[in-house]
Amino acid sequence: MSRAYSQLNKRMLKEAGRPVARAAALLRPRQRRVAAAAFPRIGPGRAGAMVKLGAKCLLAGDPAVGKSALAQMFRSDGAHFQKNYTLTTGIELLVKAVSVPETSDSVEFFIFDSAGKDLFSEMLEKLWEQPNVLCLVYDITNEQSFINCAKWLEKLRAQAVGMHIPGVLVGNKTDLVGRRVVEQKQAQEWADKHGLEYCEMSVKEMRNFEAPFHILAKSFHQLYKEKVETFRSLA
Amino acid sequence: MGAADWCRSSAGAALVLATSSDPQHPAENMADGSSETFWTTTGMFPQEFIIGFPKCVKISKVAIQCYLVRTLRIERSISKDPVDFEQCVEKDLQHTEGQLQMEEFPLPDFPATYLRFIIKSAFDHFVSVHRVMAEGTAENT
Ligand SMILES: Nc1nc2c(ncn2[C@@H]2O[C@H](COP(=O)(O)OP(=O)(O)OP(=O)(O)O)[C@@H](O)[C@H]2O)c(=O)[nH]1
Numbered sequence: 001m002s003r004a005y006s007q008l009n010k011r012m013l014k015e016a017g018r019p020v021a022r023a024a025a026l027l028r029p030r031q032r033r034v035a036a037a038a039f040p041r042i043g044p045g046r047a048g049a050m051v052k053l054g055a056k057c058l059l060a061g062d063p064a065v066g067k068s069a070l071a072q073m074f075r076s077d078g079a080h081f082q083k084n085y086t087l088t089t090g091i092e093l094l095v096k097a098v099s100v101p102e103t104s105d106s107v108e109f110f111i112f113d114s115a116g117k118d119l120f121s122e123m124l125e126k127l128w129e130q131p132n133v134l135c136l137v138y139d140i141t142n143e144q145s146f147i148n149c150a151k152w153l154e155k156l157r158a159q160a161v162g163m164h165i166p167g168v169l170v171g172n173k174t175d176l177v178g179r180r181v182v183e184q185k186q187a188q189e190w191a192d193k194h195g196l197e198y199c200e201m202s203v204k205e206m207r208n209f210e211a212p213f214h215i216l217a218k219s220f221h222q223l224y225k226e227k228v229e230t231f232r233s234l235a
Numbered sequence: 236m237g238a239a240d241w242c243r244s245s246a247g248a249a250l251v252l253a254t255s256s257d258p259q260h261p262a263e264n265m266a267d268g269s270s271e272t273f274w275t276t277t278g279m280f281p282q283e284f285i286i287g288f289p290k291c292v293k294i295s296k297v298a299i300q301c302y303l304v305r306t307l308r309i310e311r312s313i314s315k316d317p318v319d320f321e322q323c324v325e326k327d328l329q330h331t332e333g334q335l336q337m338e339e340f341p342l343p344d345f346p347a348t349y350l351r352f353i354i355k356s357a358f359d360h361f362v363s364v365h366r367v368m369a370e371g372t373a374e375n376t
């Protein structure tokens with residue numbers, strides 16, 4: 001458990017690059033020293049600059065549905081598709097920013113690519129604390145992976161009771177046309193019922209693989225705007 | 236003679252660090268003496284900011300006006316630079332729907348050159364901090 005944490009810390013520091021200090025603070029709350037220089041400096045003359053939101057994104061779903069394929073494809077801007085299946089153990093962290101359409105703002109996702117085989121693992125739950133957005137993936141050729149979305153969603157939502165967490169349900173492997181067993185309509189209805197956005201993609205054919213993150217970025221940005229309006233109304 | 240509020244920019248206080256930045260709601264808004272302007276967090280928790288005084292001040296009370304903050308820790312430093320912080324107080328705040336959280340922390344007079352506020356967790360994705368105040372008297376140098 002603590003080893004998983006420290007590995008994740010190292011990974012996070014490596015991945016995060018520029019926001020190193022913030023990433024460190026995220027996972028090492030007990031860290032005493034401030035790397036003051038690494039934080040954004042406060043100062044005048046930054047008018048017109050934009051906002052970069054940070055979001056912890058939980059990426060979950062059954063084994064082999066294509067979560068890691070999605071995360072890697074997205075992070076590499078379509079340059080990398082992993083043909084061979086390497087199952088994820090624990091959590092892999094990937095960091096990637098996307099701009100929010102029609103604004104000058106962006107959302108930096110800290111994507112927690114979770115192991116599908118760990119549906120009932122307590123370690124996952126610990127690492128999932130304080131999520132901001134959810135990305136729930138199933139395989140359109142594997143009915144069980146769709147059915148299990150209910151269990152995944154329950155686990156994910158339990159992390160943030162009483163809070164609105166934007167989420168997207170993603171059907172992957174649309175390239176396997178003849179093997180489809182989960183219909184779009186059925187998935188769309190399930191998503192609606194559970195307050196999730198919905199989309200389909202084929203990571204393999206690089207079709208629509210950015211859609212889930214664009215959807216989440218938009219929802220999260222909207223949430224921020226609404227919160228700021230609330231803050232404004234308080235005084 | 237009332238103790239001065241040392242967390243005002245007009246008293247020489249400076250925000251030396253903040254882990255979130257929205258140019259429309261900058262960290263300086265916490266030190267402008269107004270509850271109407273605020274700083275917002277834009278990312279994951281913990282979030283923090285550090286406020287520096289023009290000289291060493293003996294602090295008797297710290298106060299904050301904020302919204303949606305859950306666990307707050309306040310630390311102080313007496314160094315010339317914002318390092319070597321030690322904890323003053325940590326508290327779980329109550330959620331006050333639709334109203335600012337107004338928290339006061341009476342403290343045994345202690346000297347400080349910097350105060351560090353760490354928002355360890357929140358009731359929502361984002362929080363706002365509208366004002367911070369520190370009452371005290373300047374140390375004789
Ligand atoms: N045909 C097809 N195969 C895909 C697609 N996306 C991923 N795969 C393949 O599916 C297999 C599993 O992909 P992963 O991304 O490793 O699956 P995962 O969801 O991360 O699995 P776990 O880490 O075990 O939870 C790999 O062999 C991928 O190449 C797709 O869109 N179409």
Ligand SMILES: [Mg+2]
Nearest residue numbers: 067068087088
């Ligand atoms: Mg994987």
